[in-house]
Amino acid sequence: MGRMLIFILYSLYIIVRDPGKPIHIFKQVHFIGAKSLFVIFLTAAFTGMVLGLQGYYTLAKFGSEGLLGSAVALSLIRELGPVLSALMVTGRAGSAITAEIGIKKITEQIDALKTMALEPFKYLVSPKVLGALVALPLLCAIFDVVGIYGGYLVGVKLLGVNKGAYFYQMEKSVEWKDVWSGIVKSVSFGAIISWVCCYKGYYAGHGAEGVSRATTEAVVMASVLVLVWDYFLTSVML
Numbered sequence: 001m002g003r004m005l006i007f008i009l010y011s012l013y014i015i016v017r018d019p020g021k022p023i024h025i026f027k028q029v030h031f032i033g034a035k036s037l038f039v040i041f042l043t044a045a046f047t048g049m050v051l052g053l054q055g056y057y058t059l060a061k062f063g064s065e066g067l068l069g070s071a072v073a074l075s076l077i078r079e080l081g082p083v084l085s086a087l088m089v090t091g092r093a094g095s096a097i098t099a100e101i102g103i104k105k106i107t108e109q110i111d112a113l114k115t116m117a118l119e120p121f122k123y124l125v126s127p128k129v130l131g132a133l134v135a136l137p138l139l140c141a142i143f144d145v146v147g148i149y150g151g152y153l154v155g156v157k158l159l160g161v162n163k164g165a166y167f168y169q170m171e172k173s174v175e176w177k178d179v180w181s182g183i184v185k186s187v188s189f190g191a192i193i194s195w196v197c198c199y200k201g202y203y204a205g206h207g208a209e210g211v212s213r214a215t216t217e218a219v220v221m222a223s224v225l226v227l228v229w230d231y232f233l234t235s236v237m238l
Helices: 002-017 022-032 034-060 065-106 109-115 120-124 126-158 163-173 176-202 207-237
Strands: none
Touching (some): 002 120, 002 126, 022 065, 034 065, 034 126, 065 109, 109 120, 120 126, 126 163, 126 176
């Protein structure tokens, strides 16, 4: 835990002192964000459709089908959007980040950078942390929009909920506080994913077995930390 804390503090120090060229950050935003769009679209669409289906039959028991829009929107914006997008990015991009840095570690490319008096954190860690901080909120916003329209597709088009009631109740119930809490969560999840995955790759063991073990540990630890941190943030921001 102490080594992980020193790792992230030194990473933040490098980011403040010299974050590097913007092109490196843009590449990480493209890798973490743009290349995750397909899995985000797919997950969001079916999550919204399931929420629409389950929410309709739950609300129908109380004669409140018109509140389906509120239920879907609040569930996605406050909780499911940030959490599921973070878990998807962890599985797709986080594992790749750990493997990339781990391979550079075992092939002594990091030692070569140090030998040439170059800062490894500037080239390997800082761009990935900044890229994740930018990409995760954008992916979360896309997840929310696609999920809401997935719920609309099932609730309105398939089950016959009134279209006006769906969007009116959503507009009436969703406040800026809800949107802001989702943004804060997604930014913090981006920091957690990049921190854990970069750390595990940087301290990967020797050989292919060490890299594979580090990648597995990174995905598991990042996913668990996202869920644990989500609970603490939710308890504070409610």
